[in-house]
Amino acid sequence: MEDSIWWIIIITLSFCATLKVVFNLLLQTPKKQLPPGPVSIPIITSLQWLRKKSFSGGLEPTLRNLKTKYGPIITLSIGQRKSIFITTSSLVHQAMIQNGALFADRPPALATSKIISNNQHNITGASYGPLWRLLRRNLSLQILHPSKINAFSPARKWVLNIIKESIKKESKSGKNPLFLVDHIQFGMFCLLVFMCFGEKLDEKKIGEIESVQRNLLLRFGGFEILIFFPTFTKIFFRKKWQDFYKLRSEQEKVLIHLIRSRQQQMRKTSEDENHHEEKSLGLCYVDSLLNLELPDEGGRKLTEHEIVGLCSEFLDAGTDTTSTALQWVMANLVKHQEIQSKLFDEIRRLNSDEIQEEDLKKLPYLKAVILEGLRRHPPGHFVLPHAVTQDVRLDGYVVPKEATVNIMIAEIGWDPKIWEDPMVFKPERFLNEEDGSLNEELSDVTGNKEVKMIPFGAGRRMCPASGLAMLHLEYFVANLIKEFKWSAKVGDDIDFSEKQEFTVVMKNPLWAHVTPREHQD
Numbered sequence: 404m405e406d407s408i409w410w411i412i413i414i415t416l417s418f419c420a421t422l423k424v425v426f427n428l429l430l431q432t433p434k435k436q437l438p439p440g441p442v443s444i445p446i447i448t449s450l451q452w453l454r455k456k457s458f459s460g461g462l463e464p465t466l467r468n469l470k471t472k473y474g475p476i477i478t479l480s481i482g483q484r485k486s487i488f489i490t491t492s493s494l495v496h497q498a499m500i501q502n503g504a505l506f507a508d509r510p511p512a513l514a515t516s517k518i519i520s521n522n523q524h525n526i527t528g529a530s531y532g533p534l535w536r537l538l539r540r541n542l543s544l545q546i547l548h549p550s551k552i553n554a555f556s557p558a559r560k561w562v563l564n565i566i567k568e569s570i571k572k573e574s575k576s577g578k579n580p581l582f583l584v585d586h587i588q589f590g591m592f593c594l595l596v597f598m599c600f601g602e603k604l605d606e607k608k609i610g611e612i613e614s615v616q617r618n619l620l621l622r623f624g625g626f627e628i629l630i631f632f633p634t635f636t637k638i639f640f641r642k643k644w645q646d647f648y649k650l651r652s653e654q655e656k657v658l659i660h661l662i663r664s665r666q667q668q669m670r671k672t673s674e675d676e677n678h679h680e681e682k683s684l685g686l687c688y689v690d691s692l693l694n695l696e697l698p699d700e701g702g703r704k705l706t707e708h709e710i711v712g713l714c715s716e717f718l719d720a721g722t723d724t725t726s727t728a729l730q731w732v733m734a735n736l737v738k739h740q741e742i743q744s745k746l747f748d749e750i751r752r753l754n755s756d757e758i759q760e761e762d763l764k765k766l767p768y769l770k771a772v773i774l775e776g777l778r779r780h781p782p783g784h785f786v787l788p789h790a791v792t793q794d795v796r797l798d799g800y801v802v803p804k805e806a807t808v809n810i811m812i813a814e815i816g817w818d819p820k821i822w823e824d825p826m827v828f829k830p831e832r833f834l835n836e837e838d839g840s841l842n843e844e845l846s847d848v849t850g851n852k853e854v855k856m857i858p859f860g861a862g863r864r865m866c867p868a869s870g871l872a873m874l875h876l877e878y879f880v881a882n883l884i885k886e887f888k889w890s891a892k893v894g895d896d897i898d899f900s901e902k903q904e905f906t907v908v909m910k911n912p913l914w915a916h917v918t919p920r921e922h923q924d
């Protein structure tokens with residue numbers, strides 16, 4: 404019933420929209436010369452693209468075909484805005500680096516994202532302006548500055564032990580195959596929760612936070628239909644909206660409790676300090692948010708809802724991306740035993756029981772393995788949608804202010820004009836042949852000089868945590884390889900098929916046999 408009413412509305416609206424297009428044509432409204440793309444029927448084409456995006460293997464295969472037909476910059480009609488896709492490295496460089504400030508905006512949030520982001524009061528969603536600058540600078544200085552990252556070193560050690568112990572327990576010291584993703588996802592979650600709330604919470608509490616976050620994250624795509632004419636969907640999809648609000652309020656309940664408890668600890672510590680007692684709280688993201696003032700909004704503090712949104716963004720941005728990348732790297736090391744052996748040899752030469760963070764710079768092959776993992780399997784195949792601050796010309800076309808700009812990350816890292824045998828996993832490509840040192844030019848992922856691979860995006864909106872993410876990946880992979888030998892489940896080949904969730908994950912997650920190295924020698 405709900406479906407048929409929906410179809411009547413769609414057909415009526417498309418009819419009206421088509422009439423408007425015809426009317427405009429008749430009046431010869433001068434049109435901006437948008438990048439080329441397939442002809443679209445208002446609303447119906449949008450729905451088809453949305454369907455493709457969510458269910459039929461994603462947009463990438465279609466975009467690859469369209470690229471051969473229309474060239475490196477393409478327009479599609481998805482949703483109420485035009486979506487422009489930039490598919491080559493030279494155009495990405497022109498847009499994101501040479502015209503960085505013009506391409507650094509975000510489009511207005513759609514109905515559901517607007518709620519989650521508290522009307523774009525978070526870093527990923529904020530328009531390019533003072534609020535974005537304030538929030539991004541706060542994260543960069545208070546948490547991501549190298550001195551602050553160092554302060555979390557004991558937390559990384561704690562998480563490494565959690566992961567190692569849980570792997571030993573599940574694998575029964577190598578007897579049983581292991582489902583890796585659960586262990587690394589939980590480990591990364593423990594770490595990010597600690598960095599966010601400043602506490603080593605017990606596993607039950609962390610599980611509760613993980614559950615509300617993942618529920619919202621994984622089910623978010625299913626609410627995409629609600630963004631179409633929200634006034635109508637609020638009537639005809641009432642139940643779906645209720646489900647959405649329920650997930651959101653479950654998340655708020657759990658996170659607000661943690662925020663308040665941290666606030667109380669902060670108050671108590673400052674009272675103790677007034678009584679000259681030596682006691683200080685460690686650093687964490689939520690403290691910086693509780694202290695932040697918004698000068699452009701009369702110096703007000705962030706609301707509790709806004710802090711929930713920012714903490715949630717921090718947890719989502721930092722956990723799934725890293726654990727997805729980690730899983731792809733480990734899957735390749737299981738598949739390519741010769742690469743795993745070479746990496747283990749490099750690690751073994753350090754002669755230490757556990758790899759310390761300061762050792763990582765002595766491991767160029769490790770870095771090459773991680774870079775190759777990010778090139779071949781970037782966790783996000785597109786950057787988050789961008790927008791331009793004013794109409795801009797790119798490659799002879801107009802990119803209008805009201806369009807959404809998308810960059811194909813994976814496509815750039817797989818470009819055969821830049822990378823030889825791009826689909827082959829070959830870490831050596833990042834090393835200098837003469838002495839095995841890291842090739843600095845190829846391993847630059849910022850794209851500032853030249854765009855070759857951009858797993859963290861490029862330009863002003865590039866991931867502010869790329870340094871932290873690289874550290875996490877290098878530290879955990881090095882120690883997991885140092886501690887265990889990884890091999891495929893007997894009779895199993897590793898399946899590298901992909902599936903779009905929040906990130907692009909392994910469709911069939913990795914099962915592996917792990918044997919403690921001490922049992923082998």
Ligand code: HEM
Nearest residue numbers: 526527720721724725728786787858859860864866868872
């Ligand atoms: C392997 C791990 C990671 C990958 C591959 C990754 C990738 C990305 C990408 C592609 C973007 C979008 C860039 C754009 O829109 O142009 C982004 C943005 C962002 N990332 Fe990451 N990220 C990772 C880890 C992290 C971590 C650990 C954090 C925080 C602790 C984080 C926080 C953010 C934030 C806040 C933004 C929004 C930046 C803005 O809009 O100004 N990311 N990331």
